[in-house]
Amino acid sequence: MKLKPFLLASAMHALFVPPAAADQTQYPLQLENCGHELRFEAAPARAVTIGQSTTEILYALGLGEQVVGTSVWFNPVLPEFEAVNAQVERLADNDPSFESVVAKRPELVTAMYEWHVGPEGIVASREMFHDLGVATYVMPSDCASKDNSVGLDGTRSELFDTAQLYRGITELALIHDAQAQGAALLNDLRTREAAAIAKAESLDLPSDSTALFWFSSPEIASDPYVAGQQGVPAYMMAQLGLDNVVQSREEWPSVGWETLAKADPDFIILAEMERRRFPADSLEAKRQFLETDPVTREMTAVREGRILAMQAHAMDPSIRAIYALEKLADDLAGFDLTQ
Missing domain, CATH: 3.40.50.1980 (Nitrogenase molybdenum iron protein domain)
Incomplete structure (x- = not known):
């Protein structure tokens, strides 16, 4: 089977896009996230994750010591993170309560889905956390070209692009002053993505x-x-x-x-x-x-x-x-x- 042109272009893009710059983060840091303006005076020392995606991203960035609580698990943690995960409190297998998250005194709450932390969030709205001085970060993949008010889990207007995932990794690394780790992780993921796409030819x-x-x-x-x-x-x-x-x-x-x-x-x-x-x-x-x-x-x-x-x-x-x-x-x- 020959690769369609856009598939081949995607593979080439994945190979040749340079990794994120490995400079130190300059604080105060300001960035836009899913319609919210965020400002960080320093790297967050304590984070609670609502969603396995951001949990494993933070672990992959070497930030396990900053994670003080996790929730929303579908599968066991990746084997390479078993040791660090064993030291972190699991607040809930599924949806944590707002009170349990706040009790961990986080400086940052990360979420995989807006339906957990968003306008109709079942854990809380972003404003509820912001009113307490707790920053929130929702993965761009859940708001880019997506309307979460339509359908049970939202409706996308465009095909998911791994660039959305990679943006989330880049920004979480930037927030935590872990840009070198972020660049290494992105390089590995882009290389593996391109290799998998190339294998489709055979x-x-x-x-x-x-x-x-x-x-x-x-x-x-x-x-x-x-x-x-x-x-x-x-x-x-x-x-x-x-x-x-x-x-x-x-x-x-x-x-x-x-x-x-x-x-x-x-x-x-x-x-x-x-x-x-x-x-x-x-x-x-x-x-x-x-x-x-x-x-x-x-x-x-x-x-x-x-x-x-x-x-x-x-x-x-x-x-x-x-x-x-x-x-x-x-x-x-x-x-x-x-x-």
Whole structure:
């Protein structure tokens, strides 16, 4: 399979964009974040993370000692961060309370999603933290070209771009005066992203190959939450030459199984997580449903054994998304759809 021109351009861009400058941060630092003007007089000494994405980014920047509380976990922490994570209090597996976050006396609260910290934030609004003198930082990937007031998890007007993730890493490094660490992390991620995209050339999948990403469901047999046209899974599919059978522009729309079975994707990618908010959070429950339900068991991907697993957190804007792109390229290389 030949790379589409925009895929090749993306790969070249990922290889040749220089890493962020490794100069020391000059304080006071001012920057704009998701419509809010932020000002830092010095690097924050205490941070609470609401979302696994920013937790692992701060760990990757060597800032574990500054993290005093974490929350919202889908998967176990990356192995390389197990030691530092063991020293940090987990405020909640899922959504922390506003009081529990404030009790840690943070100077900075980082969030992966605006629905946790935002206009209708279930933890708090940004203003609630700012009124207490606590700065907040929301990952740009959750507000760039995205309307979080439309749909359950928001709706994107443009395809997710890893530049949004890289901007978040750059700015978190800048805020913490960790620009050298940020440059090294960005260089590693860009190199790995480009290598995964280049590997797509050798997959030799038919040009009309399709896929479906299933995250979870309120009930195992109810309409599932599946990846829409513009989020991280859609980005992965675009890089690997797969078409998304889901047409919605919502981040994670709910679509009926009759509709999905009619679309009949060549591959189904299931989210694997330790979270148990819904019955279908379980990977094995999802597999069993697909293989036993009278509608889903007739889908080509199920009959042909083309069901893959991916860590749930990798389906969100995170450093794991880059790692997952690598793994998905490797996994797809094991299938031959030309026979």
